[in-house]
Amino acid sequence: MSWxxxxxxxxxxxxxxxxxxxxxxxAAKERGITSIVHFxxxxxxxxxxxxxxxxxxxxxxxxxxxxxxxxxxAPDRSRDVRWHDYVNLSVTTINRRxxxxxxxxxxxxxxxxxxxxxxxxxxxxxxxxxxxxxxxxAHRCAGLQGFEQLxxxxxxxxxxGSVCRRHWxxxxxxxxxxxxxxxxxxxxLDHLHxxxxxxxxxxxxxxxxxxxYPHDAAIVSTPEAFR
Numbered sequence: 762m763s764w765x766x767x768x769x770x771x772x773x774x775x776x777x778x779x780x781x782x783x784x785x786x787x788a789a790k791e792r793g794i795t796s797i798v799h800f801x802x803x804x805x806x807x808x809x810x811x812x813x814x815x816x817x818x819x820x821x822x823x824x825x826x827x828x829x830x831x832x833x834x835a836p837d838r839s840r841d842v843r844w845h846d847y848v849n850l851s852v853t854t855i856n857r858r859x860x861x862x863x864x865x866x867x868x869x870x871x872x873x874x875x876x877x878x879x880x881x882x883x884x885x886x887x888x889x890x891x892x893x894x895x896x897x898x899a900h901r902c903a904g905l906q907g908f909e910q911l912x913x914x915x916x917x918x919x920x921x922g923s924v925c926r927r928h929w930x931x932x933x934x935x936x937x938x939x940x941x942x943x944x945x946x947x948x949x950l951d952h953l954h955x956x957x958x959x960x961x962x963x964x965x966x967x968x969x970x971x972x973x974y975p976h977d978a979a980i981v982s983t984p985e986a987f988r
Contacts, residue, residue, distance in 0.1 A: 762913055765902040768888045772900070776945050786906045789879040792912070796876040796955070797942055799848065800863070803871045803966045805988040810974035815875065817843035829833070837950070841895045847943040850895065852911065853933045856893070856941075860987065863961055871966055874957040874986055875978075881952050882908065886945035890987070891925040892918040893939040909928035911935040950976060959984040961974045 771779075799815055835878050857872055864872070881887070889907035891900040898917040901911060910916075916925045916936045925937040956978050959965045967980050 762915075764900045765906045765910060768901045768903050768907065770846060770850070770888050771945060772915070773946065776886035781885060782883040782887075782904055783884075785882040785887075786880055788881050788905060788908055793931075794853060794879045796853055797850050797879060797881055798853070798855050798877070798950050799850050799875045799948075800860055800872060801875065803873065803963070803970065806875075806967065807970050809875070809950070810970055810976055812947075814949050815848050815944075816947045817846045817848050817945070820946060844894055844943060847888070847945055849946045850942040850944055852935050852940065852942060853931075854938070854986070856939045857988070858939060859893070861976075871963040872959070872987065873963060873967060874958060875953055876955040876981075877948070878952040878954055881897075881944065881948065882942065886940050888943040888945075890941040890943055891916045891935075892937045892941075892942065894941050896920075900924050911937075911940045916940070934963060950978075953978045955979050956979050957981045957983050959987045 801809065801815075860872075864870070873899060886903070888901050888903050889911055891910050891913070892898065894901070896917070896918060900916075901907070902910060912927070912932075913925050913936055917923065918925050918937050919937060927936050930936060953976065956967055958967055958980060959982065961982075964980055971978075971980075
């Protein structure tokens with residue numbers, strides 16, 4: 762297929778001048794997409810609830826509320842350094858390849874998945890990435906065309922000419938399971954509808970965090986979401 766012109770990282774001033782893209786939201790709903798997801802550990806969740814937003818990696822050292830609880834899920838983020846002012850999200854399900862790697866780095870951690878409504882996809886400055894944002898073969902584009910590219914019949918990924926094909930993927934799943942939604946700067950919690958956990962211990966930790974920093978998001982136990 763013919764890929765759309767590549768997007769570049771935007772400044773705060775540039776994003777401020779952009780418009781909401783409702784057609785992306787409608788396209789997502791037509792596909793049955795109900796959740797845009799982001800995984801983190803309990804200390805990360807505490808920081809997110811305290812800040813009232815998921816903050817991009819590049820902004821975290823500036824926030825005094827987060828510097829004592831923040832720790833990288835993955836230690837090496839050098840390959841996507843241009844995009845460190847964007848929050849990395851996935852469509853419908855987490856990037857399990859990345860999650861397993863992060864889990865290996867923090868084997869004793871409690872993990873949660875934050876689930877946001879598809880309304881956030883239309884926010885100004887959102888960029889859609891066809892595969893893992895660290896790969897050189899990634900295609901990045903904003904707007905409806907960028908969103909639709911996530912569901913192309915085949916998508917290059919990784920190295921050595923590797924290709925993902927749609928085959929048995931559901932309509933609400935991206936062609937490449939590692940595809941990303943890149944949200945600029947910080948993602949407010951207005952559309953956070955669920956916090957998914959996989960065991961009772963983590964459930965209790967989330968309850969405790971919400972008692973300190975209240976939020977209406979439901980706590981849902983879905984172990985298979987992490988597999």
